[in-house]
Amino acid sequence: MLRTHGIVPVLIVALALGLASGCSDDDSGQNNNVNVNDNTNVNDNTNTNTNTNTGPTYVGSATCETCHSAIHADFIESGHPYKLNKVENDQAPTYPHSTIPNPPNGYTWADVSYVIGGYFWKARWIDNDGYIVTGTDVQYNLVDQSWSAYHDTDPVGTKPYDCGKCHTTGWVATDENGPHQDDLPGIYGTFAQGGIHCEACHGPGSDHVAAPSTANIVKDTSSDLCGQCHTRDSQNRIEFKGGFVRHHEQYDEWLASPHNAANVGCNTCHDPHKGTVYFGAAGLNQECQDCHTSMTVNHNGTPGCIDCHMPNAAKSAKSVTMYDGDVRSHMFAIGTTDATWSSMTYEADGKTFLNGPLTLDYACYGCHKDENGEGGAYSIKTMIELSNRATGIHQ
Numbered sequence: 343m344l345r346t347h348g349i350v351p352v353l354i355v356a357l358a359l360g361l362a363s364g365c366s367d368d369d370s371g372q373n374n375n376v377n378v379n380d381n382t383n384v385n386d387n388t389n390t391n392t393n394t395n396t397g398p399t400y401v402g403s404a405t406c407e408t409c410h411s412a413i414h415a416d417f418i419e420s421g422h423p424y425k426l427n428k429v430e431n432d433q434a435p436t437y438p439h440s441t442i443p444n445p446p447n448g449y450t451w452a453d454v455s456y457v458i459g460g461y462f463w464k465a466r467w468i469d470n471d472g473y474i475v476t477g478t479d480v481q482y483n484l485v486d487q488s489w490s491a492y493h494d495t496d497p498v499g500t501k502p503y504d505c506g507k508c509h510t511t512g513w514v515a516t517d518e519n520g521p522h523q524d525d526l527p528g529i530y531g532t533f534a535q536g537g538i539h540c541e542a543c544h545g546p547g548s549d550h551v552a553a554p555s556t557a558n559i560v561k562d563t564s565s566d567l568c569g570q571c572h573t574r575d576s577q578n579r580i581e582f583k584g585g586f587v588r589h590h591e592q593y594d595e596w597l598a599s600p601h602n603a604a605n606v607g608c609n610t611c612h613d614p615h616k617g618t619v620y621f622g623a624a625g626l627n628q629e630c631q632d633c634h635t636s637m638t639v640n641h642n643g644t645p646g647c648i649d650c651h652m653p654n655a656a657k658s659a660k661s662v663t664m665y666d667g668d669v670r671s672h673m674f675a676i677g678t679t680d681a682t683w684s685s686m687t688y689e690a691d692g693k694t695f696l697n698g699p700l701t702l703d704y705a706c707y708g709c710h711k712d713e714n715g716e717g718g719a720y721s722i723k724t725m726i727e728l729s730n731r732a733t734g735i736h737q
């Protein structure tokens with residue numbers, strides 16, 4: 343269902359903010375499961391409006407940096423702080439590892455207030471009234487410098503920015519009645535900082551800054567912390583669209599993976615202050631081989647573990663082939679039989695829910711080709727050939 347400038351229906355859903363997430367993101371006008379989740383935020387707003395909150399307030403990452411400079415130096419190179427970037431002095435925001443072009447046709451830097459993303463996959467723009475710019479060539483895809491459509495059936499000036507729960511620090515959701523960040527009517531909420539800053543994960547830090555102690559700052563090492571944003575479906579099903587797992591579902595995939603049961607969580611593998619998309623294993627605490635110490639790979643040229651076990655089975659901006667999207671899978675286990683391949687097919691409506699494991703088309707066609715020649719750079723292999731070869735590939 344499309345969201346417009348009109349009234350957002352209010353359902354009181356008494357759920358913790360954390361697990362009740364979802365996304366109003368995506369590349370078509372087809373949204374689902376969205377409103378329930380957004381309405382959870384309305385609850386938060388109600389709480390804030392009671393004005394009884396005398397707890398700590400947000401101070402900003404620059405203040406944390408004064409004492410935790412090494413952590414800040416890692417963090418500022420990662421994607422989190424660049425999720426929502428203010429346009430200042432009519433200049434493009436700057437990024438550590440990417441550059442973005444001028445805004446879409448018809449807009450100059452003076453006509454836009456914020457850029458959404460632009461760090462790795464794609465960028466979208468927010469106009470000076472706070473609405474996300476919609477149209478045919480309004481989303482910039484970094485991988486191939488192309489432009490594509492975003493909500494092109496929604497008239498310009500009707501798509502509110504209500505994505506802040508996952509994109510900002512200290513988001514308080516509102517509706518068309520405000521209050522609005524920077525008094526921009528299209529932003530349905532307020533925030534302390536654009537982007538995922540220190541206090542998005544550690545909570546507001548004014549008390550801690552005044553008298554540093556472990557008792558007055560949050561340190562949450564659970565995967566549920568990351569799962570507040572790296573999820574889509576409120577029931578944590580793995581949602582598909584156009585042949586790919588939809589993006590920001592790492593938590594949902596991980597829940598269905600063997601690592602959940604084994605208590606190997608996001609922070610076991612990831613250093614939460616480091617990025618991986620530009621840094622690979624340097625952003626990790628532990629790699630596959632550190633735990634799976636004696637795996638031999640009986641396959642030509644010994645590809646890396648993640649080539650087969652974490653292929654790009656999900657898509658954010660652009661796919662390379664019908665098997666190769668642009669976001670790595672977190673299901674880890676690979677199924678090798680007919681029964682498991684069919685579990686990754688999707689319904690005629692273009693979406694379905696599944697619980698893994700990864701199927702061989704995604705695991706192998708990043709490198710091999712199917713019988714129609716679709717896939718990677720190497721030899722053609724049918725699914726039957728892959729299945730026969732995959733079983734016991736570590737023996």
Ligand code: HEC
Nearest residue numbers: 401405406408409540541544547551554555556559560561
């Ligand atoms: C004035 C210096 C100072 C500033 C500013 C500061 N911290 Fe700290 N922080 C410390 C010290 C010192 C400790 C260790 C406290 C201890 O061990 O008792 C600490 C510990 C922590 C811990 C570990 C808590 C734990 O349970 O182990 C976290 C997380 C943290 N700080 C986050 C932050 C964040 C986020 C900010 C910004 C909002 C911040 N700090 C600002 C000095 C500071």
Ligand code: HEC
Nearest residue numbers: 363364365366367459460461462463464505508571589590
């Ligand atoms: C449930 C949390 C959540 C919501 C809601 C959400 N996003 Fe995101 N978004 C993410 C996460 C996490 C990523 C990065 C991981 C991924 O894509 O798998 C991301 C990535 C992006 C990117 C690419 C960033 C880059 O630097 O390449 C853009 C652009 C984006 N989202 C736009 C939106 C817009 C616009 C909305 C609202 C209409 C929205 N998102 C709502 C969590 C969310």
Ligand code: HEC
Nearest residue numbers: 403406407410413414417422538539540543562563609614
């Ligand atoms: C994406 C979430 C996230 C962000 C953003 C984040 N942190 Fe953390 N931080 C964590 C988690 C999770 C841990 C606990 C890691 C562990 O012990 O496994 C942690 C641990 C810490 C610690 C304790 C260090 C230690 O060795 O246990 C400090 C200090 C800290 N963070 C400061 C910061 C500061 C300062 C920033 C901003 C520059 C920041 N964090 C940004 C999630 C985050």
Ligand code: HEC
Nearest residue numbers: 420421422424425461508567568571608612614617618619
């Ligand atoms: C408040 C929402 C939020 C939370 C909490 C969060 N993330 Fe993210 N994460 C995002 C968004 C949004 C992006 C996309 C950022 C961009 O592209 O600018 C992202 C991107 C990433 C990336 C890819 C970017 C890079 O620099 O490599 C990794 C890896 C990541 N997150 C890991 C984690 C881990 C691990 C945790 C838990 C410790 C976590 N995130 C918690 C929202 C969140």
Ligand code: HEC
Nearest residue numbers: 568572592593596601606607608611618622623668669670
């Ligand atoms: C078993 C280890 C492991 C666990 C558990 C894990 N990750 Fe990852 N993650 C990785 C590896 C490895 C990469 C890819 C690093 C590279 O590109 O070399 C990665 C990449 C990512 C990326 C970037 C996606 C991309 O396209 O490159 C995000 C976002 C992310 N992880 C988030 C999470 C979140 C959130 C969790 C918990 C729900 C999680 N990860 C749990 C190992 C892990």
Ligand code: HEC
Nearest residue numbers: 600601604606610611628629630633634647651674675676
């Ligand atoms: C911190 C240790 C750790 C790391 C790092 C780790 N794993 Fe695991 N993994 C485990 C444990 C523990 C299990 C469950 C016990 C088992 O089956 O070995 C497991 C299970 C698995 C399984 C299912 C095994 C089965 O028998 O069905 C696969 C596949 C897997 N891991 C792949 C990976 C890949 C790929 C990576 C790197 C991206 C990775 N693991 C990183 C500890 C780890």
Ligand code: HEC
Nearest residue numbers: 630634637639641645646647650676678732733734735736
């Ligand atoms: C060429 C693709 C490929 C590569 C590379 C690969 N794997 Fe696998 N892996 C598979 C397939 C396929 C299976 C399922 C085999 C089966 O069910 O008989 C599997 C199964 C596993 C399992 C569970 C079953 C078992 O034998 O214990 C683990 C754990 C695992 N791999 C870890 C790793 C690690 C660690 C690496 C890197 C050293 C790696 N894999 C590299 C394809 C690959």
Ligand code: HEC
Nearest residue numbers: 641642643645649650705706708709710720721728731732
């Ligand atoms: C990182 C790239 C890569 C991935 C991923 C990959 N392969 Fe391969 N594979 C190759 C290359 C390179 C060759 C040798 C040249 C060729 O066949 O084109 C090869 C050869 C083969 C062969 C013929 C030679 C032999 O050893 O039997 C089979 C069968 C095969 N791969 C199966 C698989 C299966 C099954 C998977 C997924 C589980 C897989 N491959 C994933 C790169 C890859």
